[in-house]
Amino acid sequence: MPRPGPEPERRFRLTARLVIVDRLPQPGRLLLVSAHGIQAWVTPGGTVDPGEEPKATAKREGEEEAGIAVRIERLLFVSILVPDDVCELYFLATPPTGVRVNAGPSRGSCWSWADPDGPLRTARWFTREELAAEPLPVYPSVLRTQLWEALNKYQGSGPTWPDPYLGIIRRGSPWR
Numbered sequence: 001m002p003r004p005g006p007e008p009e010r011r012f013r014l015t016a017r018l019v020i021v022d023r024l025p026q027p028g029r030l031l032l033v034s035a036h037g038i039q040a041w042v043t044p045g046g047t048v049d050p051g052e053e054p055k056a057t058a059k060r061e062g063e064e065e066a067g068i069a070v071r072i073e074r075l076l077f078v079s080i081l082v083p084d085d086v087c088e089l090y091f092l093a094t095p096p097t098g099v100r101v102n103a104g105p106s107r108g109s110c111w112s113w114a115d116p117d118g119p120l121r122t123a124r125w126f127t128r129e130e131l132a133a134e135p136l137p138v139y140p141s142v143l144r145t146q147l148w149e150a151l152n153k154y155q156g157s158g159p160t161w162p163d164p165y166l167g168i169i170r171r172g173s174p175w176r
Contacts, residue, residue, distance in 0.1 A: 011085065012080070012085045012086065012087045013047055013084075013085060013086045013087070014047070014048040014054065014086075014087050014089070015045055015046060015047050015048065015050050015057075015087070015088045015089065016045055016046070016054040016055070016057035016058040016061065016088075016089050016091065017043040017044065017045025017046075017058065017061070017085060017088055017089065017090045017091070018043055018044050018061065018062045018066075018070060018072075018090075018091055018093045019043055019076050019090050019091065019092050019093065019143070019147065020043075020044070020060050020062065020066065020068065020070055020094065020095065021092070021094060021095045021151065022094070022095070022125065023094060026071075027148075027151050029109070029125040029126060029127055029129060030125070030126050030128075030131060030143065030147070031044075031066055031068065031123060031124070031125055031126075032064050032123070032124060032126060032131075032143070033066050033121050033122065033123045033124075034121065034122050034124075034136075034137065035121050036121070036122075039136055039137070040125075040136055040137040040138065040139055041124070041134065041136055041137070041138045041139070042138075042139045043139075043140075043143070044056060044061050044062050044063045044064075044065035044066040044123075045057075045061045045065070045088070045090075045137070046060075054089050054091075055072050055091060058070075058072060058089075058091045059072065059093075060094070062093065065121055065123075066121075066123045067123060068095050068123070069095060069096065070093035070094065070095055071093060071094055071095070071096045072091050072092070072093050072098070073091070073092040073093060073094060074091070074092050075089060075090070075091055075092075076090045076091060076092040076147075076150070077090045077142075078090070079140065079153075090140075100151065109124055109125040109126075110122060110123065110124040116174055128148045131143065132144055133143055134144075138161075
């Protein structure tokens, strides 16, 4: 009987994403994006380039995908997606001035523009109530409830945060 060969090396793709809230410690709204033709709302973010710091990736993606400059506050949570082999770092961020840097005209809490890396995108500010009532999927789904619960515990310079590791997320799970 032949011996099995060594396990193939698994390589995780590292991504950095932004959970952008309009203010702290009492956030009123959360910014999410949607790409043209995609029927879901997601956090802005993307793959960490070789040699790039994850925070730098998150800031860059905020400008590219949401058209907004941000200040990164802290690492908020981490997830690992299997079988996709993706490790996602989610950073809590706020817009220092709330000024969009490269977006098109706004329509209330929503605006659209062409992402330099791809499709036309739409960004929208959601209140907790609007997000709970949103009919389109929201990824990650913890944004609908658990995020707001964690943010309500924020106490300025001395926050009490739960462990940021949300665990292994399997494709098709209610979380993803």
